[in-house]
Amino acid sequence: QSALTQPASVSGSPGQSITISCTGSSSDVGGYNYVSWYQKHPGKAPKLMIYDVDYRPSGVSDRFSGSKSGNTASLTISGLQAEDEADYFCSSYTSSSTVVFGGGTKLTVL
Amino acid sequence: QVQLVQSGAEVKKPGASVKVSCKASGYTFTGYYLHWVRQAPGQGLEWMGWINPNNGVTNYAQKFQGWVSMTRDTSISTAYMELSRLRSDDTALYYCARDQGGASAVFHFDYWGQGSLVTVSS
Numbered sequence: 001q002s003a004l005t006q007p008a009s010v011s012g013s014p015g016q017s018i019t020i021s022c023t024g025s026s027s028d029v030g031g032y033n034y035v036s037w038y039q040k041h042p043g044k045a046p047k048l049m050i051y052d053v054d055y056r057p058s059g060v061s062d063r064f065s066g067s068k069s070g071n072t073a074s075l076t077i078s079g080l081q082a083e084d085e086a087d088y089f090c091s092s093y094t095s096s097s098t099v100v101f102g103g104g105t106k107l108t109v110l
Numbered sequence: 111q112v113q114l115v116q117s118g119a120e121v122k123k124p125g126a127s128v129k130v131s132c133k134a135s136g137y138t139f140t141g142y143y144l145h146w147v148r149q150a151p152g153q154g155l156e157w158m159g160w161i162n163p164n165n166g167v168t169n170y171a172q173k174f175q176g177w178v179s180m181t182r183d184t185s186i187s188t189a190y191m192e193l194s195r196l197r198s199d200d201t202a203l204y205y206c207a208r209d210q211g212g213a214s215a216v217f218h219f220d221y222w223g224q225g226s227l228v229t230v231s232s
Contacts, residue, residue: 003154036218038155042111045154045205046147055157057220089155091117099145104154 004029004090006100007065012109017078020105022090023071029099030071034093037066037075040104041086049088050075085109112136114206117199122196125183129192132206132225139187140164143209146180146191150202154156160215161189196230203227 007021012018016033022029022037029035035053038046048057050066053073073092077084090102116211117131118142133137146158159170161180174193182189189206204226 004209034217038219040155045209045225046219047222048210048218048220051210051216051218090155091155091218096172097169098159099157101147101155101157 002100004092004100006088006090006102006105008103009106009108011110012077012080013110014082015065016080016082017076017082018107019077020075020088020090020107022075022092022102024073024100025071026091028092028094029073031095032093035066035068035073036091037064038089038091039084039086039088041043046089054085075104080109082109112208112221114208114221116204116206116223116226117173119227119229121231124197124230124232127192127194127231128196128228129206130206130228132148132189132191132223134187134189134208135210139182140184141212142209143211144145144180145207145209146178146183147205147207147219149204149205149225150199153202156202158191162215163189164213179203193228196228198230201228201230 033053037050040046053068054066089104113135115133140163145160161168163182179192206223208221209215212221
């Protein structure tokens with residue numbers, strides 16, 4: 001199972017919006033609404049930010065939103081804040097009853 | 111509160127095996143699937159597999175089939191991940207993570223352990 005494809009890095013200024021893409025195939029992203037997004041700060045465990053494409057866990061800011069079109073899912077962060085600077089990983093359920101992650105995207109808040 | 115507490119760092123020689131533990135508290139251990147995920151230095155997250163603590167059924171990523179084993183001891187609410195025939199590129203931080211779905215896995219992870227660093231070096 002190949003890793004999902006994410007851009008290596010994205011950047012934005014405080015207050016702006018950014019979008020991170022996550023491209024897979026019909027066997028994972030395109031075939032199921034089981035796409036999740038995780039935020040990871042250095043030295044910390046990943047934190048669930050979005051699940052089932054566009055659901056936010058309790059306590060996650062509504063500045064974070066998810067969507068999907070075909071084989072590509074996206075994470076949008078609006079009103080960028082310095083604390084959003086982190087690595088972001090997408091994941092998807094697959095047709096083999098397994099999970100595949102994206103390679104990760106480093107978000108820099110300028 | 112839900113907590114997953116993992117075992118400490120390990121240093122192993124190539125060809126050896128390592129067994130990492132993950133002790134759960136604050137919820138019914140047998141009620142939620144547990145997954146194992148690793149992150150090598152400077153690399154992304156890599157899913158290794160899951161175990162259903164209720165019955166011990168497992169499913170491993172194809173890459174790890176034949177050299178990973180996930181088990182559990184329900185009497186002490188602890189899951190284990192054992193990786194054999196270690197190589198230098200198995201050096202990574204290994205995480206256990208709880209599936210949010212309960213009795214039916216939903217394949218996203220709401221609680222994570224703190225990570226266990228495994229270093230493979232001769």
